[in-house]
Amino acid sequence: MTRTTDLVALNDWYVVAFTSEIPKGHSETTVLLGQSLVIYRGWDGEFQCALAHGDGHPPPLVRQKYGFLWVSLGRPDHDIVSVPEFSEHERRFIHRGRIGVPSSGQRVIENFFDLSHFSFVHTGTLGGYESAEVPKYSVEFREQERELWAVGCSFVQPKASAAAGAASTIYYDYRIPSPFISIIYKDSLVRPGRKDLIGLFIQPHDEESCTVHSFALVHDEQNVSTHILHFYHEIFAQDRSILLHQTPKKLPVSPRREIPTISDASSIAYRRWLDRSGLQFGLDRASA
Ligand SMILES: [Fe+2]
Structure with missing residues (x-):
């Protein structure tokens, strides 16, 4: 699988998991835009995300919002979508x-x-x-x-x-x-x-x-x-x-x-x- 070179796709935010799907102390491998990722959840509940095959690309950005885990592989010029009804x-x-x-x-x-x-x-x-x-x-x-x-x-x-x-x-x-x-x-x-x-x-x-x-x-x-x-x-x-x-x-x-x-x-x-x-x-x- 090949990582896309499409900057429009790379510079957006994507959900890769619901946070409770990954228990503390566990990791999960997934694929986003052709890029393999390893998501790790520490015993403190915090998430880290790394490229499985970096090939010189910068590490992904990771955020938690609305109970979901969001990742961007690029440089998004906008925030994660605003859905006020979640609160x-x-x-x-x-x-x-x-x-x-x-x-x-x-x-x-x-x-x-x-x-x-x-x-x-x-x-x-x-x-x-x-x-x-x-x-x-x-x-x-x-x-x-x-x-x-x-x-x-x-x-x-x-x-x-x-x-x-x-x-x-x-x-x-x-x-x-x-x-x-x-x-x-x-x-x-x-x-x-x-x-x-x-x-x-x-x-x-x-x-x-x-x-x-x-x-x-x-x-x-x-x-x-x-x-x-x-x-x-x-x-x-x-x-x-x-x-x-x-x-x-x-x-x-x-x-x-x-x-x-x-x-x-x-x-x-x-x-x-x-x-x-x-x-x-x-x-x-x-x-x-
Ligand atoms: Fe339908």
């Missing part, structure tokens, strides 16, 4: 674990905020055949184009969450603050007017494989965590089976290739936004 104590934090996917991180992110797949992939929970049409929503760029948002999304969902008792129209906003992070802000069914968050932090191992670290910040006092987790894992297993069969694994950004349907305004915006970012890693830039 709102009335929410329940649910660590959804880490799941490997044999595809690019960008394929996982694009699938996450594609509303048109709900009815056909998550039939009976996030969508149904009788309400397959995607209502209009808008795409916005925020923070000087650093962030892509799809706002005003809505969908009739038979069972929108573990807490759902009946079908309802759910309103969403999607935030993509980095090519490898997406957070959905979704109507709470328990607290009207409040949003639940579900987020994906992608660790790209190479251009065609990644691990998805994910979390939820929800208003749900009724369901036990295992019940909520079961709901999420069922949904993600359905997504994973779709991702396994998408080719090419790298996300095409040339507008002439694999043109999404008209309902995928957010997919088109994501691909154009990635193209303008200068990122090469995980993208298929070949023209048709």
Whole structure:
């Protein structure tokens, strides 16, 4: 495996573990952007991260935030994404674990905020055949184009969450603050007017494989965590089976290739936004 030379990819922050996944006094080997890393947790609970094969590269930067361990292999010109809802104590934090996917991180992110797949992939929970049409929503760029948002999304969902008792129209906003992070802000069914968050932090191992670290910040006092987790894992297993069969694994950004349907305004915006970012890693830039 070869470390990427893509500076746009190198100069970003990535989650490589949830801190409690590595017990004190243990180490773990992982791969980020083609670079093998050794993560070591001392008996004092502090983390160290070293390149398995340095080859003259500087040591990685390591931070702990939101319960996750973040690493940058380069020199990021921005901080780790700000998610103020992590410090709102009335929410329940649910660590959804880490799941490997044999595809690019960008394929996982694009699938996450594609509303048109709900009815056909998550039939009976996030969508149904009788309400397959995607209502209009808008795409916005925020923070000087650093962030892509799809706002005003809505969908009739038979069972929108573990807490759902009946079908309802759910309103969403999607935030993509980095090519490898997406957070959905979704109507709470328990607290009207409040949003639940579900987020994906992608660790790209190479251009065609990644691990998805994910979390939820929800208003749900009724369901036990295992019940909520079961709901999420069922949904993600359905997504994973779709991702396994998408080719090419790298996300095409040339507008002439694999043109999404008209309902995928957010997919088109994501691909154009990635193209303008200068990122090469995980993208298929070949023209048709
Ligand atoms: Fe999905």
